[in-house]
Amino acid sequence: MERVLIFDTTLRDGEQSPGASLTSDEKLKIALQLEKLGVDIIEAGFPISSPDDAKAVRIIGENVKNCVVCALARCKDEDINSALKALETAQKPRLHLFLATSEIHRKYKLKKAKEEILKIAREKVRYAKKFIEDIEFSPEDASRTEPDFLLEVCKAVAEEGAKTINIPDTVGYAIPEEFGKLIKFLRENLPKEIIISVHCHNDLGLAVSNSLSAILNGARQVECTINGLGERAGNAALEEVVMNLVVRKDYYKVETNIKTEEIFKTSRLVSTLTGIPVQPNKAIVGANAFKHESGIHQDGILKHRLTYEIIDPKMIGIPKSELVLGKHSGRHALRERLKILGFEFEEDKFEKFFEKFKNLAEKKKEIHDVDLIALAEEEIISVNPVYTLEYFHIISGSSTIPSATVRLKKGNKIIEDASRGDGPVDALYKAIDRITKLSPILKEYKITAITGGKDAQGEVTVCIEIDGERVYGKGVSTDIIEASGKAYLNAINFYLLRSNIEKKKIKGT
Numbered sequence: 001m002e003r004v005l006i007f008d009t010t011l012r013d014g015e016q017s018p019g020a021s022l023t024s025d026e027k028l029k030i031a032l033q034l035e036k037l038g039v040d041i042i043e044a045g046f047p048i049s050s051p052d053d054a055k056a057v058r059i060i061g062e063n064v065k066n067c068v069v070c071a072l073a074r075c076k077d078e079d080i081n082s083a084l085k086a087l088e089t090a091q092k093p094r095l096h097l098f099l100a101t102s103e104i105h106r107k108y109k110l111k112k113a114k115e116e117i118l119k120i121a122r123e124k125v126r127y128a129k130k131f132i133e134d135i136e137f138s139p140e141d142a143s144r145t146e147p148d149f150l151l152e153v154c155k156a157v158a159e160e161g162a163k164t165i166n167i168p169d170t171v172g173y174a175i176p177e178e179f180g181k182l183i184k185f186l187r188e189n190l191p192k193e194i195i196i197s198v199h200c201h202n203d204l205g206l207a208v209s210n211s212l213s214a215i216l217n218g219a220r221q222v223e224c225t226i227n228g229l230g231e232r233a234g235n236a237a238l239e240e241v242v243m244n245l246v247v248r249k250d251y252y253k254v255e256t257n258i259k260t261e262e263i264f265k266t267s268r269l270v271s272t273l274t275g276i277p278v279q280p281n282k283a284i285v286g287a288n289a290f291k292h293e294s295g296i297h298q299d300g301i302l303k304h305r306l307t308y309e310i311i312d313p314k315m316i317g318i319p320k321s322e323l324v325l326g327k328h329s330g331r332h333a334l335r336e337r338l339k340i341l342g343f344e345f346e347e348d349k350f351e352k353f354f355e356k357f358k359n360l361a362e363k364k365k366e367i368h369d370v371d372l373i374a375l376a377e378e379e380i381i382s383v384n385p386v387y388t389l390e391y392f393h394i395i396s397g398s399s400t401i402p403s404a405t406v407r408l409k410k411g412n413k414i415i416e417d418a419s420r421g422d423g424p425v426d427a428l429y430k431a432i433d434r435i436t437k438l439s440p441i442l443k444e445y446k447i448t449a450i451t452g453g454k455d456a457q458g459e460v461t462v463c464i465e466i467d468g469e470r471v472y473g474k475g476v477s478t479d480i481i482e483a484s485g486k487a488y489l490n491a492i493n494f495y496l497l498r499s500n501i502e503k504k505k506i507k508g509t
């Protein structure tokens with residue numbers, strides 16, 4: 001069976017999702033997980049856009065051994081040089097060059113005629129080829145480019161040594177049948193040894209369908225992101241493309257190198273580190289993807305799973321049998337369960353985690369997998385927080401004006417302040433604002449009980465906006481006011497950690 005290469009761009013295009021910017025350390029964590037997942041190529045960043053992007057490409061190149069590590073560059077010498085420098089550490093480096101080819105981009109963005117575009121594309125691939133063997137070229141906005149001119153550009157860069165030609169549907173305008181025809185036309189007219197890749201955006205909700213149609217017509221590399229993250233409505237979701245190819249292998253007749261059992265874990269890690277929640281009804285990795293609510297469906301499932309389930313949750317790594325832990329559970333049981341759920345902590349971090357687990361077990365009789373996942377994710381996201389919640393005291397009731405006293409820790413300093421508010425959470429947030437001297441606008445606030453029972457932990461997700469930047473935060477506790485405070489601070493910490501990186505970025509693609 002022919003192989004389709006999976007090119008993951010979560011760390012580059014995915015990171016262009018509003019509010020999703022990642023530090024280089026976070027990118028490395030995700031890259032190592034992508035390696036376990038079995039992706040063929042990791043697009044690690046756009047080095048010219050910020051020093052942290054360049055650092056991410058460098059450290060990913062140093063640490064990832066089994067995947068090609070790729071860096072993006074415009075067709076400009078300074079971009080190419082910066083990408084090549086960042087790729088120095090990679091064992092299998094790839095340079096990804098892009099240049100817009102559509103009429104609308106030529107006329108309004110680049111102000112260049114067809115001949116100039118052709119010349120630049122040729123020259124820059126020729127220049128880069130002196131330093132690197134593996135070059136991918138993307139004619140940006142390819143799906144809106146005149147097919148004959150698109151072919152001319154593709155032929156030119158292939159002659160100069162590009163090995164992969166990526167056809168982006170940059171603005172998510174394509175329709176599966178039409179996009180498939182375009183890929184067929186290119187496949188029939190480009191040299192056989194050229195790998196045709198596709199890169200589809202989801203503006204019309206067709207990114208996955210367009211990618212699959214392209215595969216049916218000869219594309220042998222798909223660019224995608226975990227959870228479908230990406231610019232605007234996102235990119236084709238890796239987990240959806242791959243599971244289509246797996247579940248309907250009879251139809252597509254191609255295979256990938258993806259270890260599907262790693263999909264769920266990868267999705268959770270990306271959601272935790274970017275702070276962007278996965279919508280509950282999202283295909284493959286959404287919380288409801290394997291839940292059967294209707295009585296008729298439940299009855300069918302009990303009689304035979306295949307009546308209403310086309311994917312066994314185990315296939316994407318959702319642990320089946322649930323083991324309930326409690327206050328008598330020891331380190332060994334906890335460590336084993338965490339491992340099954342996909343979390344491994346170094347010894348000192350594990351001890352800290354064990355203490356948190358015991359504290360929770362004091363408040364909550366039964367600790368379920370979802371409780372452990374929430375606790376472990378809290379641990380992952382609370383790396384190097386600027387502020388931590390030390391103490392809070394709330395006064396609230398039907399005949400009192402709600403007020404909050406809050407103590408935050410910043411470095412070695414403890415800072416305390418108080419405020420009134422419309423309700424206990426509002427008072428808490430206003431007191432935090434007085435300490436941080438930031439004025440976030442609360443855009444979203446969501447609270448859910450992560451298990452049943454009165455002692456359930458509450459999980460709060462918030463989205464705040466500071467200086468036009470949106471960031472998400474999550475907090476978990478058996479006390480919902482504490483969970484609210486943690487979520488708010490988590491978002492503020494994300495903002496503070498990332499604002500420096502963001503300011504220096506060129507969001508140029």
Ligand code: KIV
Pocket residue numbers: 013098138140141166168169170171199201509
């Ligand atoms: O969407 C796009 O066109 C891109 C290119 C850089 C491949 O992201």
Ligand code: ZN
Pocket residue numbers: 013168170199201231
């Ligand atoms: Zn893109």
